[in-house]
Amino acid sequence: MIKVKNLYHSYKKDDIYQVKDVNFEVEEGEIFGFLGPSGAGKTTVQNILTGLLEIHKGQAEVAGYDMKNISKDMFNKIGMSFEQSNVYSKLTALENLKFYAKLFDVETRDPKDLLKLVGLEDKANMRAGEFSKGMKHRLTFVRSMINNPIMWFLDEPTTGLDPSIAADIKNIIREKNKQGVTIFLTSHNMFIADELCHRVAFIVDGEIKLIDSPRNLKLQYGDKMIEVDYIKDGENINDSFSTILNEDKKKLKEIIDNYEIQTMHSKEASLEEIFIKVTGRGLV
């Protein structure tokens, strides 16, 4: 569904590239996570793939369309949910969706159904300017579904949402994926990527450092850990130990033999820990 080869981009059109030699492919029906800290080049790549930015060097193909020669028909097939909500604040939620629906040349979804999907059916006639940040985000999210896209770009889809709404959004994403929609998810939130993505790419300083499935990454880079809470000299102490390193194993045995154990859990390395391990960079 997406093919990217030797992609470069420079905002100043000089030799200092913000995106350097990026290569990857996204299969049809896949949820592909594009992960990295702020300023890593995630949004630049996404903007190139949606046609908002032009390609300076390299090749990109989305849903069979060459991004160097974009056909307007491509926009009937893609959807994009922006990180920053961008709806008309002076129009109601329903008016926003109705207007947007008319811009497409394909059959579109019923705006009321979409509002219901994200719990905004009671706010249909309220102006978007009066919405909270989370409500605006939900409106922006469902707007991206209005043309039934087969290729769906999601930029930080759960940012700023409370946990229950974020869970609903994740369910919608899973559901659409089950229906065959390919999803390109951009985020710095490793938890959502871990939960949803079939494969993830780590991007830092405009370069892709690694692409694999979260499971493979954990197998490859994540040590099994034991997290222990114990009491030493009347003080509660929390510590983690590798089940692979001998030194850690010895320390753990010593604690079990000598101190009162409060809790003990086995723990997998998180995607975030793996990211830091692979790239040497945090996600902020």
Add this chain to the structure above:
Amino acid sequence: MKVFSGFLKELKLASRGFYFYIEIFMAVLILILFLFIVPDEFSAKGEEYVFLDMPKEAKDVYLKGLTGEDLLNQRKNVKIKIDGKDKNVDLYETEDSSLYFLESKEDIIYMADNKRKISLIIKMDEDHNLAYQYYLQGYESQKLKNLIRVLNLESAHLLQENMDSLEVRSISIDSKRLSDKENMLPSVLVFNGSLMGLFLIAAYIFLDRQEGVIKAYALTPSPVWQYLMSKIGVIVFISILSSMLVLLPVMGLKPDYLLLLVLLISTAFFSSALGLLIASFYDSLIQAFGTIYVFMIIMILPNMAYFLPSWSPTWIKIFPTYSMLQGFKSVILANGDAAYVLSVSAGFLLMGLIMFFLANLRYKKILFR
């Protein structure tokens, strides 16, 4: 269909926004001024204060001669304040001046010194010859001083007689004239109707950019020109609405409204396309304001030539507003000069299309791709 849907959306947005009501408020304010404050004709009557330093009999003869000279002369007894005291004086109104006849030389000097009025003492000597003593303010031009010198000479009366005996024939027998009030309307139509679009459209574009909705629009199959055209449609609509608000109550059915509509649409299209192009070079209204302001000031210049027809250099005719003013004047006069109005409209439509084409290229580049 998409353009129309975009137009309706833009109209809805505009009607819920601030700028739309400013434009309507301005039109209502102008209407109130035109209906209740602006007179049909502006008079530039000067005030003169005269003391007749002569015996009462001679005074009566002089005043009688004055009233008999001009049928418009009317005598009124009015009170004016001189040196803190109310004094009854005679006022004679002529077509172009108000003459106050005071009772003493001191009063005349007081009015000249303290009220900065042109004052005059007319003396009669023993041989019954009149002498005129003017008190001027010092800033009067030499031309005026010369005029005052010859005004009371016998030869000036002869000159007047000669002028009166000249036969004047009008070449156009059905030529119409606008009253002073009506003559101001083209200027109102140009600035509140057409040119305001230059600022308004930039404001609407920057609002959209601020909300980020342009990016969302960019990811639809709808082309950029439709987005821009729907914005222009709203500006043209507002322009027609605000112009009609002023014109209908003031002029009634006198103007040629069909021609007016053609001219309004083409000029509003031109100015909003120009506004779009200017706005494309800036990121915010504040940044663009300076350039828009300069453009509006330049566009105001032809007003001087409009209100002072004797000053109409060729270079001022190059400014688009010069033709706009003349076009609107022709429409309001309803003098049947449709060919002129249509050619002016065609010119603005053509220039507007060129601006629109350039704006479309700019926006495609900066906002979407």
